[in-house]
Amino acid sequence: MNFEIQKLSLARAIQGQLDAMVVLWPSQTAPNALGHDPVTRWVAMAIEQGDFELKSGAVMTLYCQPGIVPRHLVVVCTGDNQTGQIRSAVQAAWNALKSTRVKQLGLHVVGDATAPGLQTALSSLADASYSYTTTLSKPKSRLLKQVLVSAQNTTAALASAVQHAQALVSGVELAKEWANRPANHATPSHLAQAAKDIAKGKAFQCEVLGPKEVAKLGMGAFMAVAQGSAEPLRFIVMRYKGAAAAQAPVVLVGKGITFDTGGISIKPAPEMDEMKYDMGGAASVLGVFKALSHLKPAINVVGLIPATENMPDGLAVKPGDVVTSMSGQTIEILNTDAEGRLVLCDALTYAERFKPQAVIDIATLTGACVIALGAVRTGLFSSDDALALQLHQAGESSGDTCWRMPLDDDYAEGLKSRFADVANVAGRAAGSVTAAKFLQRFAKNFAWAHLDIAGTAWRSGAAKGATGRPVGLLLQYLTQLAASTPPFVSEKSKRAPTGTTTSSARRAGVQPRARAPRKA
Structure with missing residues (x-):
């Protein structure tokens, strides 16, 4: 699995040529503070109607919506961005996607991304999507090969976190x-x-x-x-x-x-x-x-x-x-x-x-x-x-x-x-x-x-x-x-x-x- 990071707003990220996108949304982030892209409007409407509560692990999904290039889009709340909350949120998001044929996935972090949080999200995604195949006669190998990370802020620390996560995942999966x-x-x-x-x-x-x-x-x-x-x-x-x-x-x-x-x-x-x-x-x-x-x-x-x-x-x-x-x-x-x-x-x-x-x-x-x-x-x-x-x-x-x-x-x-x-x-x-x-x-x-x-x-x-x-x-x-x-x-x-x-x-x-x- 390969990880890359880009500096992109959510409005630009949803225009990427991807099979699916996961949007990590902290509970303290109000939609009216972000912009007017289709995803933000959708989240604001869902919150207003009481259909999306900003608590850790809450998930909403979309499929083939106008203005959003990825076929599948999942918004998941990461709560206060604690390690355990991010891990469970990513697992919940992958559960919504695991039956689909996702080869390229976008992972967008709403708000200010942090190096520890990003590292946790990527390693959790790899863990959730891992499958053992070596001794199976008809193995179903992992389709997911590429994860494109995007955030409004990108720093050397975030790039280093992605590099560390790449190495960590390679080591963890070999140990597994x-x-x-x-x-x-x-x-x-x-x-x-x-x-x-x-x-x-x-x-x-x-x-x-x-x-x-x-x-x-x-x-x-x-x-x-x-x-x-x-x-x-x-x-x-x-x-x-x-x-x-x-x-x-x-x-x-x-x-x-x-x-x-x-x-x-x-x-x-x-x-x-x-x-x-x-x-x-x-x-x-x-x-x-x-x-x-x-x-x-x-x-x-x-x-x-x-x-x-x-x-x-x-x-x-x-x-x-x-x-x-x-x-x-x-x-x-x-x-x-x-x-x-x-x-x-x-x-x-x-x-x-x-x-x-x-x-x-x-x-x-x-x-x-x-x-x-x-x-x-x-x-x-x-x-x-x-x-x-x-x-x-x-x-x-x-x-x-x-x-x-x-x-x-x-x-x-x-x-x-x-x-x-x-x-x-x-x-x-x-x-x-x-x-x-x-x-x-x-x-x-x-x-x-x-x-x-x-x-x-x-x-x-x-x-x-x-x-x-x-x-x-x-x-x-x-x-x-x-x-x-x-x-x-x-x-x-x-x-x-x-x-x-x-x-x-x-x-x-x-x-x-x-x-x-x-x-x-």
């Missing part, structure tokens, strides 16, 4: 594509090839390690998960070099479990098909790199994807087995369905070699995070207040929101083991936190954050499908970091103790970490 693919069409080898295809530009590199190389590195935890699968593991290392070599990179680590049966601790059969989404973290890393290839920001980024299946073969790891991670720490595997943290811990250790300014892992890690936050916000855990603040702000700016969770040391008590340095699970209570505490053991030498996307990476039910999150959050974070002067450097030595939030972070909008709930 790979997460939506069935596991037999998205094996570790398939992911490796996808990474190579993305990393063809001169600023990119991609290295793929197989079982022998991973064994040589001593990634015993990663290998333990993979040993029950007939599909060979792949450890994917992607690099984007957009800044001077001396600049420390940001490392993104994506959990790449291409299918998760739970292993010997096998999952229940209902909805197990959704475990193809267990590589949503890996898909988001691929999506971010796809977006970077469009934007080319001045920053260095490394992507690490430990990719494998988790299967219950006769050679599979068993509950009670003890393995040695790349860090040298031994792990008692009490539950083989807690495999994501095992592949991630070795990847986190590997990340140290890049001397990173920050490491962010992204994983569909725990059902407990779904219970805590549902499908609205991604769980954010971090040992670094400055990094947590940056990610929180990026989530708020992009609409791909997260919520900071606690990391008090007391939560690690349940991970103690008599037979190894650490167990891979604790009890049921605070499961998302104890999983993060496990990962924190392997991330002590750099600023680290963990994004638990178990509730936000895909939708279930009739609308089943990948969301592409948190590509938007990560891309916003990276582009803000690239634009910052001086570049952000995490002051590890000034971190607040685990389980606390600094007053500066409170003032800047990061909420205090919640206490563990009491038992009933």
Whole structure:
């Protein structure tokens, strides 16, 4: 899908040779303040007759009207232009058009357009019109190819927002594509090839390690998960070099479990098909790199994807087995369905070699995070207040929101083991936190954050499908970091103790970490 922006009044915009046009109308904009074009007169009449109430999501449609060139025209109210209101308004407008054959669409913003609002509108339109086709015998591919944005005011910021939205959509849709693919069409080898295809530009590199190389590195935890699968593991290392070599990179680590049966601790059969989404973290890393290839920001980024299946073969790891991670720490595997943290811990250790300014892992890690936050916000855990603040702000700016969770040391008590340095699970209570505490053991030498996307990476039910999150959050974070002067450097030595939030972070909008709930 291609986006372009033009400076046009509504009167001129409706003369464009388009199949359809969507007009985004804020509730505070009165028609008598605009002009006398056919659409404005029509809206004024509808408001006067009580047929169009200026509240968020209200929609009116026209077809083949005199003075309006596009066959289809939809006016939708965006309320106060809040992110959620714009998103729902665009969805409502597309619902009115999705049964039509729209190839070229105009998107006109009434009043003063803003960069965040425009970015939200375009990404929401792409999300609403997306359809998965790869494994369908008779796919109905997306007809919509071109979106021409028009507004009375166009600035460099708006042009940049359109460019950012173009890159974001390309990344989100690539993440959706790979997460939506069935596991037999998205094996570790398939992911490796996808990474190579993305990393063809001169600023990119991609290295793929197989079982022998991973064994040589001593990634015993990663290998333990993979040993029950007939599909060979792949450890994917992607690099984007957009800044001077001396600049420390940001490392993104994506959990790449291409299918998760739970292993010997096998999952229940209902909805197990959704475990193809267990590589949503890996898909988001691929999506971010796809977006970077469009934007080319001045920053260095490394992507690490430990990719494998988790299967219950006769050679599979068993509950009670003890393995040695790349860090040298031994792990008692009490539950083989807690495999994501095992592949991630070795990847986190590997990340140290890049001397990173920050490491962010992204994983569909725990059902407990779904219970805590549902499908609205991604769980954010971090040992670094400055990094947590940056990610929180990026989530708020992009609409791909997260919520900071606690990391008090007391939560690690349940991970103690008599037979190894650490167990891979604790009890049921605070499961998302104890999983993060496990990962924190392997991330002590750099600023680290963990994004638990178990509730936000895909939708279930009739609308089943990948969301592409948190590509938007990560891309916003990276582009803000690239634009910052001086570049952000995490002051590890000034971190607040685990389980606390600094007053500066409170003032800047990061909420205090919640206490563990009491038992009933």
